[in-house]
Amino acid sequence: MNSLSSHVLDTTTGRPAANMALELTLPNGIKIAGKTNEDGRCKDWGDTVFDAGIYCMRFKCKAYLEALHGESFYPFVDIHFEIKENGGHYHVPLLISPFGFSSYRGS
Template identity: 70%
Template structure:
């Protein structure tokens, strides 16, 4: 079974997806892959990277998005650290954001 990863960013203040947000994935071996959320706030394109078990960090660059939509941003970025396991299947890392708060969880 292969491992795959996706993310979805939702703006809880506006009640809509956060489009065009920059993301950066740091892999277990230190490789850095950049991405951007689409019009629906989703990102699942990782430049052909083959995921393996290990620890990863997904950085969401929230500042530019929040300033553009809310004129305020307490968090310039949000890092979500997580671990993928062997034969883990699909992993989904959602981020819920507002100018002064965020939360994340393992989605489906």
């Protein structure tokens, strides 16, 4: 059974990005709202079953970045990724600052 989590870190402050809104789009187009916790993590997607397919995780970073840093070049960051059949756990981290971001497949 597949599972999915995310972690957002603010590289400007070196701290987790707490309370950032997320939106996960499933392969069938259904959208699920999420939010990072105080440690910048999100793994609560309700009772979602993560079948094989292409997903998109949208990190709604503008409000977070403007509140902490006064500005944001990015209103949001979309990360598209593929979940394979019986692929196990998928972790999608985001490193963010007002003018840059990076991601990779975590563990």
